[in-house]
Amino acid sequence: MLRRRLFVLGAVVVIAAAALTAYSWWSRDTGGYRVRLVMPSAAGLVGGAPVRANGTDVGQIQSIEAKDNQAVITVSIDAAHAPLHTGTTAWVETRSVLGERNIEVKPGPAANPAVPDGGLVEARPQVNVEDVLEVLDPQTRSHVDSVVKQLDQTLKGREPDLNATIKTAGPTVQALGQVLGAIGHDGPAIHELVGKLSDLTKVLAQRQDKLRNTVGNLAVLAGRAAGQQEDLANALSALPATLQDAKAGLDKMPGAADAAKPLLDDLRPAADKLPSVAGNLGPLLQDLRPTIADLRPTLDAASTLLNYTPGLLDSVHNTAPGLNTAVQGLAPTLRYLRPYTPELAGFLANWGSVFADYDSTGHYINGLVVASPTSVNGLPVHSLPGFTRQIAPVPGEAGGQPWSDANGEGMR
Template sequence: MRRLMVIALAAVAVFGVGAWSLSTDDYRVSVLLPSATNVVEGSPVLMNGFEAGEVASIRVQDGKARVELAIDADHSPLHDGAKVEVEWRALLSERHITVTDGPAGNAAIPDGGMLKGDMPAPMELDQVLAALDPETRTRLASLVRRLDGTVTGHEQDLRSTLKTSGPAVAALGDVLRGLGTDGPAIKQMVGRVNAMVQTLTARDGDLRTIVSSLSTLSAETAGQRQRLSDTLAALPGTLDTANRTLGNVPGVADKVVPLLDGLRPATERLPGVAGNLAPVLRDLRPLVGELRPTLAAADVLLDNTPGLLDSAHPAVTGLNSAVGALLPAVQFLRPYTPELAAHFSTWGSAMANYDQNSHYARLHISVSPETVNLNPGVMLPPDFTYRPYPFPGEAGRQPWTDAFGSGVR
């Protein structure tokens, strides 16, 4: 039974709200302001920067201005805590009314309800002029007199200029109208400009450094003007050379492509080779560590080498002369090196025996039919030859057949 009563009450409430919305064309609220200067009937009413209604009527009540607002259905009803502010629409133009709704959880304000309002005191032009100091007012008056002297005699020209500047003035009016209408955006922009100015103030030293650096850069750029001019004069020739070079690139590229295709199999094997090199490189790490003392010693040696070479230079010069003098003797003895080696080897073999006294030599005298070669009257047996000039080293069985070269023997 209780659940049925709750459902019935909810239905009655919904029906009442629907009937109230159907029976009311506009949702109207009023606000009492100290004055309504430059607020006119039909002026838009803004909510969150968008038009939400208009000023329905303005009348006097107890020495104050009672302004009635017609709010669109999409923005009604307002809630408790809503307030009205009168803001500038433009610098020297009408004002517009901005409504800020209360929290959505507050009670709804009925049709015809009253809102709290605030309108700042209007700023007149004479108040602005009165705020200026005497020196500024004097200069402003001088500026006005100069402007009057400039315009005098050119009224028609100024009139023609104003006629032709109509579209520009209209566009400027649209811009100013947008600035006057979009109050939240202007507040946000002013806040950001203020934050930017504060940041610039905090970085005053950095800004001075940047300006000083720019001044130095400008001075250096001015000093390098001639070089820059010469560079620009040489630029066309450079561009022509670059153009010719780039013109040769396609032909070179055509030749390089087959080479790269030929190198592709080798490059495909590089990962495997790199894998095989990894163990070798790991094994080389201890060796590289052991090379440090060697490199340190080599560093010391290289430091002392120039002094050693300087001190050895006189000796090397004399040694060079001595080697040059000994070179013919060395060339003569060189072919007999194997024979001398065989002689010492045979002599060492003969003296290799050792008894309790000391070494002793065992000589082996060989007599053959060749010994009769010294006797020219004896005939040689078969298979024997007479060699009065054997090759050097032939006794050691290493004959040097070209030892005599091509000279006279």
């Protein structure tokens, strides 16, 4: 508690010293345009505090006096903003939560008469915290008192830290004041911006279905982009192996080039002879021109033939499956008739021998050849080694398929 009282006493001493300094400075400076403000209270105001108009410093407080239970505040106005005109009003304004206060002036119309030097300017009453607390009911005041006591308990013993915080927060509060001042200057622009933003929001609300579809399509696009990004990542992951293979191939290229160099050296004489060979080919190509001209009708005819070739190929293609089927169907019959080929050949030979003695004019001639007793033909067939004689062989017996009729019976 003692520390708290010392803190309050120090604050009072500082305020008193500041007031004395301002009074001494005012007593030394007696020039300039001044006006006086009469207010019920000047609590929180000190000499040298700024006087502002429309967010701009236009002067400062010169002195504060008490007269007839009211505060008479003398302020000086800069020459650039002097004089003030009738209809000007002034009030006390708090600039920050720390309690810094200044005089705010709203100049009267320029057409009104000027306020003389040292004249009075209408001042609005100052609203203090005490006045606000007196308006509150007892229950609310008790709650406020409880909050103040809790704040006192919280700050007890931490006054130096609070002072350091206040000193550190000074530039921040000043910067915040500048930001708020800029917002005040740009109020119409901000109002217009907010209005346009409201109109834009209304338009978006009217077109929320299209906006929803656009967002959905954007989500699909983002999904596809993510998939492509994954594919790209896979491709990039495979890129090192590809680069290594390419490096291995490039490493082999010098050896291949070295091996190809002797081949190119060997080909150089032949390449040197190519111009003369090309020169010798010139007359031959000129002699080929008539032949090529004669080939043009043949090529035209071939072109005409090629126009019919697709249809012919289509016809052959359509006929080939049926022909193939017919051949496949004849295969069993041909397979069955194959063992009887010797008999068929013998039949044709015997049939030919019957008419062999007739010439083209129908005359018959037959010669008899008599062999000697020593001829091989005179020997009996069965007497030759490895030969057997069968007077009436069964058809198909030579091919291992004896004849049988529909009933499965043999020759009769």
